[in-house]
Amino acid sequence: MSSEERVELLQGTLDLIVLRALASMGPQHAYGLAARLAQVADHPLTLNQGTLYPALVRLDQKGWIKGTWQKTESNRDAKYYAITRPGLRALEKETERWRRLAGLVDKLLLNEG
């Protein structure tokens, strides 16, 4: 497998993680999401502030999340993203798919190893 394949995988995974975070935490702005990801990820690179934006725009375009401008606690303007109904359905489907494939990859890695 070439290195490009990992990028593809990461992007899909990031989408899934964002959806998951929004579903469990409620509406968040980008910085809030980034902070959340920093908490759960082992790898510091995932914290790149800009990495989130392609995923957010992509999910927004798919109609899975929706952004609205709101005030933060410190009374700043920030765009808050919330998961939509199609987003919830997609999350369910993607989670299922991911679990299945992850299981296979596990099995595969164990077998080959």
Place this chain on the structure above:
Amino acid sequence: MGGLRRFVRRLAAFFGSDRAETELNREVEAHRALVEEDLVRRGATPDAARAAAARAFVGIESAKDAQRDARSFAWLEDLRRDVRYALHVLASMPGFTLAVILTLGLGIGVASSVFSLVRAVVLRPLDYAEPDRLVQIFETGPREGGESDWATYPSFRDWRAGSRDEFVEIAAYRYGLLALTGSEQAESVLGLEVSDRMFALLGVEPEIGRTFAAGDDRPNAARTVVLSHALWQRRYHADPAVVGRSVSIDDVAHTIVGVMPATFRFPTAVPGGFGTAEAWIPLRPSSDIEDRGSHNYWVVGRLRRGVTLDRARAAMATIGVRLARQYPDTNRDFTVAVEPLKEHVAGTARPALLLLLGTVGFVLLLTCVNIANLLLVRSEARRREMAMRQALGASPGRLVRQVLTESLVLAGGGAIVGFAVALGGIRVLVALAPGSIPRLDQTTLDAQVLAVMLGVSLVAGLLFGLVPARFGSHVDVPDALKDGARVSGGGTGRIRQVLVSLQIALALMLLVGSGLLVKSFMQVAGLDIGFRAPHLLTAMVVLSPARYADGQRQVRFVDELLRRVQALPGVTSAAVSQTIPMTGINDQGGFAVEGRSDPKEGFGPHANRPHVSAAYFDTLGIRLLAGRLFDDRDASDGAPVAVVSELAVRRYWPTGNPLGRRLAIDWSADGKPVWRQIVGVVQSTRHFGLEEPQKAEVYVPFAQAPVPLLTLVVRTTGNPTDYVNAVRAQVSAIDPQQSVFAFQSMEELVTASGAPRRFQTALVATFGALALILAAIGIYGVMGYMVTQRSREIGVRLALGARPRDVVLMVLRNGLWLTLAGILVGLAGTFALSRVLAGFLYGVSALDPTTYVATIGVLVTVAIVAAYRPSRRAASVDPLVVLRDG
């Protein structure tokens, strides 16, 4: 903050509009502010916090710069990645890649070159204004001559007068050998006598000067001539001041009025391979111009806009019926035919080229089948890889795209190879093709053919890509991973077997076709032409009508010429005739047989009537069968005599000895036949060409019936073309104003006559061999694959006591079944096409059993050979290895 702005701009460019960019700008700025705020809250100084927040983006920015640049063209990046990956994959299996690209390239290249040829000759519009409105008009009827596209001049006049509603213009023409003399060298060129509106009808403009004006063909009009570009360059060195100058044609001064452009050809194709017409003069009055029995003219017409071919045909048919009623003696049995000029030009080359096109279509089909097969085998082998990639998160759509990209890369490679093959192929085809094919020299690989070729490669790529992609994308992931590549491919196995059978069927059809053509070719090559072609030199002389007006002068010239040529060292004998075999020139006509009552002159016995000097038969090597040949007794004042051919005897004197009987080929002014006594019978010749039907021959002594059109035949001891200059010198020595031209060896003429068949046979046989190779590769591939797939089963069989011989037989049996199925399908196809094929055969039936048996034998042998190696491999499977590893 430049880094941030750049980041936002790129992101927005990736996803779309300006509004999105503003929105994003605002959002990222808010984000940055939040980061800054957070840092301050955690105790950073405001300055440090601002710098750190900016860095958070700038850092990302510089790290991912290159990637984001490309991301704004996401699909292009994907394509680049797909192509790179495809190249990587294809490079890792060079054998497969090379096989596909070469097969595809060969198929496409061969098809494109043949298609280019067919396009140039058959499909491309003629180079005249609105060529679709041009038609050839002629009389068809019971002429024994066979040539059916002629008309009489009176008919032409009546057609023109009676069809003003259907035709803008109708024009007549005929060929003439024009002797050009004057201050330049004397030469004879092929010219055309045309009615005045011919050029206007074609709608072509001269390069310089003018063409003919209305009334230029009236008997008392000033004599004018239009030159071809080639003649203008050769004879006048492209001098633009040539217009208005005078040139002597057949010793009559003509004024040059114009020069046609280099691309202009009319007629598009000259029968008999005489090259092209180089000068056009208005129709000259001649003895046959009022004769409704002399079919010596060709007629073309331009339809009025909106007039259909059917309407024109109906109108001409009406005129034809009227003329038949008005002139029953001459027109009774004739009808008028109207044919699109383009079809008429392609003429006999058309069916042969369409046969070639059909053959090449089969080859292309075979190529496609072979490639589909190869790709199917590949897709089987890659099931595991596909499953793995799917497991790692690649979507089915992504996999399909990857496979399609690979196919398109292959198709692209095939197109490049095909392009090269096509360029070379066209050269080879044009070089090999017989010169009698019209417009052949204009064959090019043009943009349209190129587009078709690219289209074929793309469609092939997509089609071949889709089938494997369909199988590839519907892989049941756990199953494929668990069992790896050891499980047989199921669905695609059956498809492959069908494909191989189809290949064999196609190969059978091509091989039977080429076998029959080769057999026909051998039949033609073995024909007795009736004379001995080697060592014969031929040349034409057209005696000037002014200087050799009467027969006695013509006879004196010929006597002197033959005396001088015969005296040349290395010359065995020399003779003249106004018509010799294989040149396309003939003098057919009716003759009278004494004692036979025939309704009218010209409708009874029919023969070719060469006027020959005494040594003609010995010079050509035509054998005497009975009686005697011409000799000194048969001079102009001798008793009128004739020699007839064996075929003439069979046809017209079927009972009894013809020697001493009388016939007549001409009639005196008062209509009485000039009787000639038959003194000899000679062998028949194939005068009209190798495959043309033979006709009766009646020879008369040249001295008793001199003509100004002569063909000189010289039998030499060496290479006949070495004598060209010597013969030319002798003609000049007698008369410096007299030209001699069209030097050709008789062997060249015979070769040219056989050229169309040789061309056709060579190509079809080549394609047949190609088909055989492709089919062999197909069988080999499928058998080999089957052995790999079933190695476990074979191992089990061997472990259970099967002998290696049994395994070999099992594989061979399998291969033979595929072959037999293919042969059955192929036989059905061949029978279905036998009617079409029969038209191209000579002396052999389209259902010739030996050809069929031989072809099937070859195919079965090839199938066994192709399956043998895989079968040996099967037998050498080590049961222990297979069972342990399985």
